[in-house]
Amino acid sequence: MAIKDLPREECYIPGSAACPGCPATMAMRTVFKAIGKNMVMIVPACCTAVIESLHPNTSFDIPTMNIAFEAAAAGASGVEAGLRKQGKTDTTVVAWAGDGGTYDIGIQALSGALERQTNFIYICYNNEIYSNTGIQRSGATPYAAWTTTTVGGKTEFRKEMGEIIMSHHIPYAAQTCVSYPEDLYNKVKKAKSIKGSKYIEIMAPCPPGWRFGMERTVEMGTMAVETGAWALYEYENEVVTFNGKSKLILEGKIKRKPIEDWIKYQGRFRHLFIPKKDVEKIKAIENHIDQKWERYRKCYL
C-alpha cells in the first residue's frame, strides 16, 4: 500500500476550527478514507468536538454524534444496538476520543463495551494531554512533561493503555501514529473487516500542547517511534506483532534513537535543558523506555 493507493474521497471538509498543524484532523482524514462514508462517529468532549465547528455547520461529512466526556464507548454501544435493530449491520460504528476521554474519564465505559464485545471500532487519538481545555495532564502524559497542571514537569510515568486493552482479549487492537498514514490506513481497514470490539490508538503530536512549531507534527510522530517512546504494533487473536521501525527495535536490528532527539524540540521538556541540562531526569526517561522494551521483548518476541 503506497500513498497513491489511498482513496481520493474526503469526508473532512476544509475550513474547520482545528489549529494549523493539527494531528487530529490529519489522522481523521486517513481514518475516513479507510472506512468510507458508511459510518457513524461518536465524539465525546475533546478537541474534535470543537474541530467539528459551530452549529448549524459542521466540517465532517459523515453522521457524527456528540456525547458527554466519559461516554464515548457507552454512546457507541447504543448506536450500534440501534443500527442492529434496524438491520443496518453494514454501517461501521466508530467512537473517536482523546486520551483524556480514553485513559482517564472514559475507561469505565470503554472497558464495559469491550467486555460486552460491542461490534465497533474505538479510536483514541493520543496527544498526551487534555488539550481542548488548555493543556492539563492526563494518564497519557509522559514523565517530566510540562502541562498547566504539572508546572515543574509530571512526576509520574504514563499508563500502558495498550496492555490494559489487551487484557480484555478483544479480537483486534493496534497502536499507530499520524506520521505513518499507510500503517494507520491498513490498521483501520483491518479493524473494519473484523466483527466485535476493535481498539486503535494513534500517536498525535499536538503543536500548541507540546510547544513545537506547527510544521513539525509529522517529524514529532516519527521521532516518537524512532526513539522508542511510542511503539507500532498489532494485537490479533491474542498474538502481538510489531510493525515498521518498532519491529526492528524489538528484534534488536536497529537501536532506538536517544530520547533527546525527540524531547529537545518540544517546549514541554524545555526545563530539562534550560538553564542547565537535567541529566538525571533525562536518564530516568531513558531507563523507563528501556524497561518497557525489555518487557516487550520478554512478552512479544
Place this chain on the structure above:
Amino acid sequence: MKKYKISTTISYPVKGAMGRTGNWRVFKPILDKEKCVKCLRCWIYCPEATIIRNNDDTVDIDFEYCKGCGICANVCKVKAIIMEREGKKK
C-alpha cells in the same frame, strides 16, 4: 417497533464552517510544479485537506482555506514547496 419523537440540534456539512481559514495564514506555501515528483506526501499529511490531488496526481493548493502550517513544505522531499511570508513584495 415503537417510534419515539426525537428533537435535537443538527449541524450540516459545509466548506468553511469557521469561515475563510486562509485568513489565518502568516506564511504561504508556494508550489513549484516543475520540481514536483507526484509523491503525494503533502496531500496525505495536510491537516486541512487543502492540498488538492488532481486526476494525474499533480497537486494544487486551496488558498481559501489553507492555514499555512507549513507541513506540506516540511514533508516534501524534493523541496517543491517553500513557505513565504504573506504579502511579501515580489
